[in-house]
Amino acid sequence: MNQAAQLDNAISCQGLHLALGGTPVLQGIDLALPAGAVVGLVGRNGAGKSTLMRALLGLSPPSQGHSQVLGRASTHINDPTREQLGYASQTGDLLTWLTVWQHVEYIGSFYPRWQAAQAHALCQRLQLDERKKVSALSVGDQQKLALVLALAHDPDLLVLDEPVASLDPVSRRDFMRLLFEGDAQRSQPRTVLLSSHLLTDLERVVSHIVFMRDGRVQLQGAWDELQDQLRQVDLPAGSPPLAGTLHQRSLGGGGQRVLVDARLAGSLPQQARALALEDLFVELNA
Amino acid sequence: MQLDIAPHDTVPIYRQIVDQVRRQVVGGSLKPGDELPSVRTLANTHAINPMTVSRAYGLLEAEGLLERRRGLGMVVAQAPAPQPDQRLALLAPALQAAARQARELGVGSDEAVALFKHCLADLPLAE
Numbered sequence: 333m334n335q336a337a338q339l340d341n342a343i344s345c346q347g348l349h350l351a352l353g354g355t356p357v358l359q360g361i362d363l364a365l366p367a368g369a370v371v372g373l374v375g376r377n378g379a380g381k382s383t384l385m386r387a388l389l390g391l392s393p394p395s396q397g398h399s400q401v402l403g404r405a406s407t408h409i410n411d412p413t414r415e416q417l418g419y420a421s422q423t424g425d426l427l428t429w430l431t432v433w434q435h436v437e438y439i440g441s442f443y444p445r446w447q448a449a450q451a452h453a454l455c456q457r458l459q460l461d462e463r464k465k466v467s468a469l470s471v472g473d474q475q476k477l478a479l480v481l482a483l484a485h486d487p488d489l490l491v492l493d494e495p496v497a498s499l500d501p502v503s504r505r506d507f508m509r510l511l512f513e514g515d516a517q518r519s520q521p522r523t524v525l526l527s528s529h530l531l532t533d534l535e536r537v538v539s540h541i542v543f544m545r546d547g548r549v550q551l552q553g554a555w556d557e558l559q560d561q562l563r564q565v566d567l568p569a570g571s572p573p574l575a576g577t578l579h580q581r582s583l584g585g586g587g588q589r590v591l592v593d594a595r596l597a598g599s600l601p602q603q604a605r606a607l608a609l610e611d612l613f614v615e616l617n618a
Numbered sequence: 619m620q621l622d623i624a625p626h627d628t629v630p631i632y633r634q635i636v637d638q639v640r641r642q643v644v645g646g647s648l649k650p651g652d653e654l655p656s657v658r659t660l661a662n663t664h665a666i667n668p669m670t671v672s673r674a675y676g677l678l679e680a681e682g683l684l685e686r687r688r689g690l691g692m693v694v695a696q697a698p699a700p701q702p703d704q705r706l707a708l709l710a711p712a713l714q715a716a717a718r719q720a721r722e723l724g725v726g727s728d729e730a731v732a733l734f735k736h737c738l739a740d741l742p743l744a745e
Contacts, residue, residue: 368669370667370669505665506665508665508666509662509665512661512662512667512668515668516658521668521669531626532625532626535625535626535631536623536625536631536664536665536666536667537665537666537667538667539667539669539670555630556630556631556632556670556673559628559629559630560630605628606628606629607628608626608627608628609626610626611628
């Protein structure tokens with residue numbers, strides 16, 4: 333992929349392979365995600381989502397292939413690029429003996445663009461008691477802190493691994509709003525890569541979706557387009573195959589449930605139905 | 619402006635916005651000159667991606683239903699009075715979907731029509 337194309341994409345990779353302890357976890361990942369995209373990374377536990385995020389950020393080296401973030405090779409991220417990245421891992425990577433306030437001040441010292449006042453204000457909005465030590469915070473509050481630390485230096489690329497798993501629905505809504513805050517002042521909207529099992533939440537905010545299964549990408553694309561193009565059809569036993577079939581599985585009684593690209597399938601049977609994100613997830617992981 | 623966003627609906631969110639604004643303009647609950655909420659406000663209210671709202675507004679502007687006014691943002695455009703047919707054409711898809719469901723459930727035509735009248739009667743009076 334040439335340099336220019338890499339810069340248009342905030343996240344890209346080519347043939348990424350990664351093994352952990354001898355077990356293949358990423359088995360040939362190709363991605364091309366444009367700047368300003370909000371990308372939902374979905375897949376069952378063990379599909380390789382966290383590992384992919386770590387590889388993209390240069391935290392885990394691949395065994396094969398290449399990846400780039402914000403125009404830099406993941407394995408060669410320099411300080412200026414690092415300052416543009418924000419990451420919240422699933423476990424939060426917090427220092428248990430520090431208070432919330434100390435975390436904000438400590439992490440802030442690493443980033444020239446850190447807005448201490450904003451970070452503290454964010455803690456207030458998320459109702460985080462800044463005097464509390466991390467060890468005394470609930471899991472949900474620890475997640476909120478991890479988010480503040482990822483966001484407060486206003487990164488161009490935000491990578492969030494299951495950021496809202498322990499948050500209640502109201503907090504999750506607020507979190508969605510937070511993702512877009514400050515976009516009006518930016519020359520380019522922030523790029524976000526987030527993994528989550530809360531698909532109804534993702535549906536509100538994603539512009540793109542990447543489905544992973546067993547270390548591979550099954551499907552990726554702009555979510556509006558995928559929704560417009562993909563249809564599910566149940567075919568009775570003995571039916572001829574449909575053009576544009578992306579995925580199929582057997583139903584009891586010899587029939588097949590088929591996922592088709594409607595643009596290629598020609599005329600579809602009456603019962604072809606459009607899919608919500610959760611439906612698509614279930615089909616791709618059946 | 620009242621908007622109902624159902625993210626898990628199989629209709630993409632941008633299209634839900636376009637359809638609802640269109641219906642409200644054609645139906646008269648949104649009148650020429652009425653201001654629409656800004657992209658940021660609408661996105662924030664419903665906790666959705668501002669690009670989605672932007673896209674919907676862009677499509678409505680291209681259609682001529684909305685226009686951009688300096689200092690006001692998006693405003694309902696001046697338009698000729700809607701034809702009765704246009705309103706019925708916009709209602710048709712929802713009724714076709716309901717008709718299919720009625721057929722699947724084995725609900726007869728008379729019963730279905732009676733139910734629809736009941737639903738209409740239940741709604742609060744339009745302003």
